[in-house]
Amino acid sequence: MSQMTNLLKSFQITDGGASESRLQGVRLFKSTQPMARRPVVYDPGICIVAQGHKIGYQGGQAFQYDANHYLVISVTMPFECETFASPEEPLLGLYIDIDMSQLHDLIGRLGLQPEIGNGSEKGLPRGIGPAVLDENMEGAITRLLTCLQSETESQILGPGLVREILYRALCGTQAPILYSLAMHSGTFSQVAHALKVMQSDYAAKLDVEQLASKARMSTSAFHRAFKEITSDSPMQYLKKVRLSKAKDFIVQENMKTYIAADKVGYESSSQFSREFKRYFGQSPAEMIRELRTG
Incomplete structure (x- = not known):
């Protein structure tokens, strides 16, 4: 059993969910139960699994993140995820949000080449992907988990250790997507701007032409680049964002289905219910019923 796992076991973590650290x-x-493949949305961050593992599915490809591979997410990303865990060996890990000011500063100090985020013969980097968890990264994470056990050490040492973890990620194989996230120019950055618009204005009547205009790209170039980065078309991505937001309203805020549908931009409640069930495999009512009995 790794030191990271031992340290995580010492914290009080909500089973089946996430708990804020100091x-x-x-x-x-933490999760003591396996979870069948289901839609999830991850915000930009670094996901580290110390025990158990997850498999992500996106655009016809699968990727595993586990004790040997952490996951880097550069833009808010809907994808599907399967969790492998048991009461004897629960899934344990941590999620670190990406601080943009830190990312900019580190990239400036590292002097990374601009070409890394502009796309090349290999195309644009995907917005999500696993990287090998090497000894240096493991050491930084272990020190962070150790300091999180103390309020004083969390506030004094914690920020520096988070910065080191971000630096280690910039030295890893997913550096291109982190660099692309921080860029103010280039195709990836233009698409990332449109993604932010979709995250904040998801209830608005957005179309591909509007989004391409906000990204300052032609419609065809925008559509092609968007799919290369997210594996979805712009309208597929927007639908997933709307349905995920609605699920949060229904499950976390106990909002009525028709109100949630309207709040995320659906004009037809019946269309919303159909698309919700197709995406999540359950109707809103079935999901609420399962949560109450579970």
Whole structure:
């Protein structure tokens, strides 16, 4: 059993969810039950699994993140995820939000080449992907988990250790997507701007032409680049964002289905219910019923 696992076991973590740590932007998660493949949305961050493993599915590809591979997410990303855990060996890990000011500063100090985020013969980097968890990264994470056991150490040492983890990620194989996230120019950055619009204005009547205009790209170039980065078309992505937001309203805020549908931009409740069930495999009512009995 790794030191990371032992340290995570010492925290009080909500089973089946995430718990805030003593340091803002760092959350600890635990699950004692396996979870079938289902839609999820991850915000930009670094996901580290110390025990158990997850398999992500996106655009016809699968990727595993586990004790040997952490996951880097550069843009808010809907994808499907399967969790492998048991009461004897629960899934344990932590999620670290990406601080943009830290990312900019580190990239400036590292002097990374601009070409890394502009796309090349290999195309644009995907917005999500696993990287090998090497000894240096493991050491930084272990030190962070150790300091999180103390309020004083969390506030004094924690920010520096989070910065080191971000630096280690910039030295890893997913550096291109982190660099692309921080860029103010280039195709990835233009698409990332449109993604932020979709995250904040998801209830608005958005179309591909509007989004391409906000990204300052032609419609065809925008559509092609968007799919390369997210594996979805712009309208597929927007639908997933709307349905995920509605699920949060229904499950976490106990909002009535028709109100949630309207709040995320659906004009037809019946269309919303159909698409919700197709995406999540359950109707809103079935999901609420399962949560109450579970």
